[in-house]
Amino acid sequence: MLYMPAAQPAASIIVPAFREAANLAQLTERVFSALGQAGIEAELIIVDDDSQDGTVEIVDGLKGRWPVRLIVRTHERGLSSAVLAGLEEAKSDRFVVMDADLQHPPESVPDLLRELDRDGCDFVIGTRYAATGAIDEDWPLFRRVVSRVATLMARPLVPLSDPMSGFFALRRETLRQAAPLDPIGYKIALELYVKGRCRRPAEVPIRFAARAAGTTKLTFGEQVRYLRHLWRLYRFRFPHASHVIWMAPAAMIGIATWWVISAAVS
């Protein structure tokens, strides 16, 4: 017998997943254990892009114990559009988005929701870069540098310490306000924050783990798409400064290069 979900859960957890079969059972168990301890009734929506790696069978098994739904997309691929597809199907008005590979601690999901409930808060990010946040030492140096540089480049757009994070929470109102969304690449949090015209963010420090199983889907192409995405968001955020917009990312690249070189020589 399948678990009977609440008609209107208190939160919807959205997980984009591509070839993540090996991580989904542990992810689901830890998410619902954390939510259960916090007394939050939620649904979990996994958006898989036809991975054909056993994801369907594994999620079928999980449905008996927890309110889990699986969306399998066969005509589209991409992290950001997968998140949007999950958000469209969500039944609640409070959303948490997180990766499938257990890099984001499921135990922090209730903390993100708690912050979102604070008066006026319109966006919550799980951050590696706040004072008490941390990154597993197995995360490669190259990825750390790329993440830091990408963060610096987004600085004028968002006051978040970790806008590259894929672990965040928002309300349906913000999603509605952000439409139409047109993200390219990986950085859906950035798109939602900027287009949702968020003003009162909160941050939850997290310990960012190394990927539990499977392989990364982040390619060089994604990094190029990030630059295009950033360009679009700068034009959206500063529509009357188009002639100087190019200077902001250029200055950020300059600062970031200086930062990397000084870190390398010190």
Ligand SMILES: Nc1nc2c(ncn2[C@@H]2O[C@H](COP(=O)(O)OP(=O)(O)OP(=O)(O)O)[C@@H](O)[C@H]2O)c(=O)[nH]1
């Ligand atoms: N549905 C769907 N999910 C995706 C796609 N690309 C990535 N994802 C998921 O998005 C999340 C982030 O992708 P990762 O490959 O882990 O990227 P990353 O965390 O930046 O890279 P690592 O640190 O190497 O893990 C994971 O849950 C992926 O399974 C996609 O094309 N479609």
Ligand SMILES: [Mg+2]
């Ligand atoms: Mg990952």
